[in-house]
Amino acid sequence: MHRRIFIKNTSIAAAGAAMVPGFAVSGQTHPDEADPVRTFPGQVAQNKLPKWKGFNLLDFFSPDPAKGRKATTEEQFKWMSDWGFDFVRIPMAYPAYVKFDRSRNITPEEVYQIDEQAVDRIDKLVTAAHKHKIHVSLNLHRAPGYCVNAGFNEPYNLWTDQKALDAFCFHWNMWAKRYKGITSKRISFDLLNEPSMRADMNDQHSKRSSVPGDVYRKVAIAASEAIRKENPGHLIIADGNDVGTSVIPELADLDIAQSCRGYHPGIISHYKAPWAMKDPDNAPEPKWPGQVGDQYLSRAMLEKFYKPWIELVGKGVGVHCGECGCWNKTPHDVFLAWFNDVLDILSSNGIGFSLWEFAGDFGVLDSRREDVAYEDWHGHKLDRKLLTLLMKY
Numbered sequence: 001m002h003r004r005i006f007i008k009n010t011s012i013a014a015a016g017a018a019m020v021p022g023f024a025v026s027g028q029t030h031p032d033e034a035d036p037v038r039t040f041p042g043q044v045a046q047n048k049l050p051k052w053k054g055f056n057l058l059d060f061f062s063p064d065p066a067k068g069r070k071a072t073t074e075e076q077f078k079w080m081s082d083w084g085f086d087f088v089r090i091p092m093a094y095p096a097y098v099k100f101d102r103s104r105n106i107t108p109e110e111v112y113q114i115d116e117q118a119v120d121r122i123d124k125l126v127t128a129a130h131k132h133k134i135h136v137s138l139n140l141h142r143a144p145g146y147c148v149n150a151g152f153n154e155p156y157n158l159w160t161d162q163k164a165l166d167a168f169c170f171h172w173n174m175w176a177k178r179y180k181g182i183t184s185k186r187i188s189f190d191l192l193n194e195p196s197m198r199a200d201m202n203d204q205h206s207k208r209s210s211v212p213g214d215v216y217r218k219v220a221i222a223a224s225e226a227i228r229k230e231n232p233g234h235l236i237i238a239d240g241n242d243v244g245t246s247v248i249p250e251l252a253d254l255d256i257a258q259s260c261r262g263y264h265p266g267i268i269s270h271y272k273a274p275w276a277m278k279d280p281d282n283a284p285e286p287k288w289p290g291q292v293g294d295q296y297l298s299r300a301m302l303e304k305f306y307k308p309w310i311e312l313v314g315k316g317v318g319v320h321c322g323e324c325g326c327w328n329k330t331p332h333d334v335f336l337a338w339f340n341d342v343l344d345i346l347s348s349n350g351i352g353f354s355l356w357e358f359a360g361d362f363g364v365l366d367s368r369r370e371d372v373a374y375e376d377w378h379g380h381k382l383d384r385k386l387l388t389l390l391m392k393y
Contacts, residue, residue: 049257049318052135054080054087054392055358056323058123063095063142063152066101069360074128074339075378081132084391088129089322089354090122091141091193094160095152097122106152111144111167114127114174121180132185137237137322137354138175139190144168148194148243148256150204157201158192158213168192168219169226175231184235190259190322191223191236194243210241213250220251229255231307239322247308252317260309262324262353264302268338272329286330299341310349321346323355325362328369336389347393355390363392369385 030032058069071374080088097118099109129136141147145156145164156164172189178189200206220238227234237257240246241359244261251258263269271286291297312317324342326335348351359365363389365380374381 028284045314045316047313049320050086050135050352051322051347051350052087052352052354053390054085054089054134054354055090055363056089056354056356057123057125058091058117058357058360060090060092060096061141063093063118063380065096065118068096072073072125072128072358074131077128077132077134080358081134083387086133087135087137087352087354087360089137089139089190090125091139092122093142093147094140094144094151094242095142106155108155108163110168111155112170119174119178126187130182135186135188137188137190139193139239140168140171141193143173143192145202146192146195148196148204150202154201158219159197159201165219165222171221171227172223173229176234176301179234180230184233186215188235188237188257189227191220191238193273194239194261195241196243208243210246213241213248216241216248217250217254217338220254220256224254224256237318237320237322244323247312252312252315257320258309258312259320259322260306260351262321264305265295265297268297268330268334269326271327273327287336288334288341297338299345302341302345306345306349309351313351317353321351323356324353325356328361328367332369332371332385336385339386340389343389343393353393 017350051302057072059072060068062068077088095106098106098111099115100106101111110343129270133356142152143158144167145154145158145161147154156162156238158164158168172191175189188332197209197211197215198204198206199208216238221343227236235257236255238248238251238258239259240261241248242257245264250260266276267283268288269285272280273285277283286292287297289296289298322348326339326340343353355362355364357363361367361378364383365377367381367386369383369384372383372385375384376382
């Protein structure tokens with residue numbers, strides 16, 4: 001699976017009512033739901049989100065159901081639970097659960113044509129996770145008018161077109177209504193995967209920039225109002241700006257958590273990835289720590305990268321790392337050394353994480369790495385060293 005923070009190849013209202021008892025994003029949090037956070041010397045804060053840890057599940061990641069992943073099984077949820085994981089993020093492409101003529105581009109009207117059978121399949125996945133006491137974060141990886149990657153023609157732009165924003169709110173209202181009676185301990189809504197402003201919404205190589213803060217705030221408030229219309233206690237998460245990497249100060253006063261990424265630096269996480277590098281064949285060999293190309297890679301650079309997110313926790317905003325991991329071409333020992341530092345920084349500051357992905361090129365199962373002594377696990381190839389590292393935190 002070719003996946004990256006920059007480009008991938010497959011083609012929140014104002015502060016609302018209090019959260020469900022014992023759980024809050026920006027209000028008082030029950031001690032059992034929080035983790036101590038190290039921010040500045042002499043200062044202790046608490047993350048308003050639990051320190052969930054788990055995986056992304058790509059069952060509904062593709063906009064074309066015919067090209068979707070093999071379904072996650074209930075047995076696999078049992079493995080996750082037995083291994084101590086309590087979180088899954090489900091990145092969804094909205095075309096995977098709408099009805100339209102797939103021989104041509106989707107129209108703005110067809111974006112509203114929900115395929116109830118497809119939605120039922122998503123609900124089955126959510127129910128299986130809940131059966132094993134795993135929190136589910138539903139995410140629109142592809143939303144009406146935006147996706148971090150191309151491969152499907154969007155009829156408008158979420159950041160500039162009201163029709164796109166209306167459709168975005170329609171979809172989130174639908175999901176919020178479906179899970180109206182489910183508490184925030186069990187389900188959350190991750191609004192939009194890795195936002196950015198792009199010159200051409202259907203050309204992932206077109207000029208990219210930050211989403212203007214006021215624009216992101218407008219979209220987030222509209223969507224959160226659509227969600228909390230159904231349940232004022234619904235938990236909402238917003239991915240960081242600049243494809244998930246930057247804190248969104250314009251949302252900090254809202255009852256909305258924020259999600260960071262664990263892919264920095266890209267030369268480690270996406271070594272030789274053809275969709276991420278202009279010249280992957282000549283990419284400098286990664287080291288951790290060490291000199292790679294024109295930069296010295298070290299834990300200090302990670303501390304600097306995550307400092308704004310740790311400070312955000314200190315300001316009372318819930319933070320979680322919705323995606324992290326490494327493609328399978330990075331030498332395994334380098335990957336594990338780097339990833340140990342990433343997870344240690346996040347975990348020691350009360351921030352949970354979700355590996356991209358459970359099974360596949362970034363995963364603990366069937367990653368197709370050439371330098372791993374895999375363990376046979378019920379017909380799958382298990383990267384025991386990676387699993388052990390994840391379980392450590």
